[in-house]
Amino acid sequence: MYIVTAEEMYEIDRYAIEHGGIDGKILMENAGRAIAERIIKQEASYQSAAVLAGGGNNGGDGFVIARYLQQSGFEVKVFQLVPDQKLTSEALYHKKLFINHHGGVETDINVEMLRKDLPYYQLVIDAILGIGVKGAIRPNIKPFISLLNECNQKIISVDIPSGLPANESVQIDTAVKADHTYIVEAPKQSLFTEWGFPYYGEWEIVSIGVPKQAYHRKSFARRWERDDVIATLRKRDTFSHKGSHGKGVVIGGQQMMPGSVTLTASAALRAGAGLLTVATVKDNISIIAHKCTEAMYHVLEEQDGTIKENDVTPFRTFDGAAIGMGMGRDPVTAKFTQRLIHDLDIPVIVDADGLHHLKPILNKVGKRNYPLIITPHYGEMAMLTEYTIDRIKLSPMAIAKEFARKYQLYVVLKGKFTIITSPDGKQTVSDTGNAGLAKGGTGDVLSGVILAMVMQHSSHLEALCNACYIHGASADMRVKTGRNTEIDMLASDVIDGLSHVFHTLF
Numbered sequence: 175m176y177i178v179t180a181e182e183m184y185e186i187d188r189y190a191i192e193h194g195g196i197d198g199k200i201l202m203e204n205a206g207r208a209i210a211e212r213i214i215k216q217e218a219s220y221q222s223a224a225v226l227a228g229g230g231n232n233g234g235d236g237f238v239i240a241r242y243l244q245q246s247g248f249e250v251k252v253f254q255l256v257p258d259q260k261l262t263s264e265a266l267y268h269k270k271l272f273i274n275h276h277g278g279v280e281t282d283i284n285v286e287m288l289r290k291d292l293p294y295y296q297l298v299i300d301a302i303l304g305i306g307v308k309g310a311i312r313p314n315i316k317p318f319i320s321l322l323n324e325c326n327q328k329i330i331s332v333d334i335p336s337g338l339p340a341n342e343s344v345q346i347d348t349a350v351k352a353d354h355t356y357i358v359e360a361p362k363q364s365l366f367t368e369w370g371f372p373y374y375g376e377w378e379i380v381s382i383g384v385p386k387q388a389y390h391r392k393s394f395a396r397r398w399e400r401d402d403v404i405a406t407l408r409k410r411d412t413f414s415h416k417g418s419h420g421k422g423v424v425i426g427g428q429q430m431m432p433g434s435v436t437l438t439a440s441a442a443l444r445a446g447a448g449l450l451t452v453a454t455v456k457d458n459i460s461i462i463a464h465k466c467t468e469a470m471y472h473v474l475e476e477q478d479g480t481i482k483e484n485d486v487t488p489f490r491t492f493d494g495a496a497i498g499m500g501m502g503r504d505p506v507t508a509k510f511t512q513r514l515i516h517d518l519d520i521p522v523i524v525d526a527d528g529l530h531h532l533k534p535i536l537n538k539v540g541k542r543n544y545p546l547i548i549t550p551h552y553g554e555m556a557m558l559t560e561y562t563i564d565r566i567k568l569s570p571m572a573i574a575k576e577f578a579r580k581y582q583l584y585v586v587l588k589g590k591f592t593i594i595t596s597p598d599g600k601q602t603v604s605d606t607g608n609a610g611l612a613k614g615g616t617g618d619v620l621s622g623v624i625l626a627m628v629m630q631h632s633s634h635l636e637a638l639c640n641a642c643y644i645h646g647a648s649a650d651m652r653v654k655t656g657r658n659t660e661i662d663m664l665a666s667d668v669i670d671g672l673s674h675v676f677h678t679l680f
């Protein structure tokens with residue numbers, strides 16, 4: 175599934191019109207009919223609907239929906255919020271069609287009139303504004319949006335909740351809080367943002383007959399889904415041996431912090447790594463071995479539990495390294511971490527404290543021969559970029575892309591919507607996972623799953639997408655099957671859940 179900006183959506187529509195030869199009126203017919211059919215099927219208990227139509231093509235979709243609902247026996251009225259002169263030609267065409275079919279349209283309405291009429295209808299269809307919304311919502315429209323947010327009926331938004339920007343980086347003025355949104359063709363960026371998502375309610379996509387080629391010309395962002403994982407996840411070969419699945423090392427865990435590396439190591443093994451070594455301070459080894467019997471160990475030089483400068487040569491023989499969990503932020507540890515990042519010619523994943531050590535050498539990491547993968551949460555991304563967390567939340571895709579391109583690394587920006595970006599700017603979003611993951615240690619688990627996937631897959635982007643999907647799916651499965659709730663789930667439960675996720679994928 176592609177994720178688009180408003181401009182990209184217009185480009186796709188244009189392609190369908192200019193190259194596919196599909197008239198804009200037909201696209202509108204397809205959109206409106208597809209949505210109406212879903213409403214008729216899914217909202218079978220409703221018999222009446224008020225359609226609020228704006229002047230753009232979103233309003234045009236509204237007239238088509240009204241016609242089909244009426245045909246199926248709904249009592250329908252369209253409340254047209256702007257005069258005819260403001261309607262696009264396609265919207266006007268479909269308004270006429272609706273009237274030809276004896277549809278009722280109210281014009282010249284004000285918000286007080288609508289407040290009185292609205293209670294007569296069981297459903298409200300919001301076709302006021304689509305992806306063409308720009309700037310602050312004008313006073314002729316704003317009170318209608320407020321009215322919808324006050325009313326008790328079920329609100330169904332067409333394409334996007336009216337007033338909500340399609341693109342990230344745009345501040346919301348005011349927007350309809352929908353109960354359900356039928357998204358036309360492809361989700362818009364705002365669906366996968368913390369600020370936009372709550373406005374959509376339940377959401378689903380309706381296809382409108384755009385030719386597939388419209389999406390093939392460019393690398394649009396994508397949502398990573400179950401089918402993508404099934405298509406790309408490496409299965410174990412009958413004759414494979416442990417060396418075929420990667421020999422990984424987890425480097426970190428100063429004294430007092432043995433837990434994080436334990437989680438990373440266990441997760442890497444559960445996610446399929448062939449061999450796993452933990453490089454940590456001596457006193458941690460017996461603690462870790464107690465929890466993760468299958469791991470091997472490398473003792474790091476330390477001083478009073480703090481990891482000192484160590485020889486990096488032994489780590490060159492691994493197929494991948496995850497560095498930084500429980501590492502501590504001491505300057506001596508920083509020097510060692512920086513040397514690891516600089517010298518190791520293997521895929522390196524840097525997380526947690528390692529990200530703090532990485533920051534001063536960011537300008538040098540682009541010269542590495544093998545991929546560098548960073549896995550910051552929003553706070554760590556703010557530390558690395560010096561943008562505020564709020565600024566990153568407003569434009570997570572743009573900021574992650576800018577960073578990945580500038581420093582030539584893979585960025586896994588973690589959150590409810592985890593954004594995975596490759597150095598060439600390709601982006602995917604993984605939206606599995608739930609608030610049970612908002613607990614210490616789950617990021618360490620993700621790093622382990624990433625290590626296992628990266629060692630076993632030739633495409634780093636696919637490996638990262640699969641890791642994020644599987645990590646979140648494990649948390650979802652734990653809750654769905656009643657093994658945990660979002661409250662009591664622990665990072666180690668997420669590791670335990672991996673097995674179930676793999677079972678469902680093969």
Ligand SMILES: NC(=O)C1=CN([C@@H]2O[C@H](COP(=O)(O)OP(=O)(O)OC[C@H]3O[C@@H](n4cnc5c(N)ncnc54)[C@H](O)[C@@H]3O)[C@@H](O)[C@H]2O)[C@@H](O)CC1
Pocket residue numbers: 184187198201202203205228229230231232233234235262302303304305306307308309310311312315332333334358382
């Ligand atoms: N060919 C196409 O482009 C298709 C478009 N479709 C629908 O058309 C929509 C996009 O159509 P449009 O580009 O006409 O955009 P809109 O339907 O969002 O309407 C834009 C109009 O809204 C008004 N407006 C913009 N910002 C405003 C503000 N801040 N306050 C008050 N009024 C404001 C302006 O008058 C502007 O002309 C999509 O969301 C989708 O629903 C579908 O019918 C499928 C085909």
Ligand SMILES: Nc1ncnc2c1ncn2[C@@H]1O[C@H](COP(=O)(O)OP(=O)(O)O)[C@@H](O)[C@H]1O
Pocket residue numbers: 526550551588589590591592606607608609610611612613614615616617618619620645
């Ligand atoms: N509310 C949430 N919904 C879904 N996933 C979440 C949520 N909160 C956190 N996560 C996921 O949990 C993990 C947390 O990582 P991180 O903050 O680094 O944890 P830690 O450093 O304690 O191990 C990330 O993979 C993130 O995507």
Ligand SMILES: [K+]
Pocket residue numbers: 232300301302303304331332333334335336
């Ligand atoms: K809308």
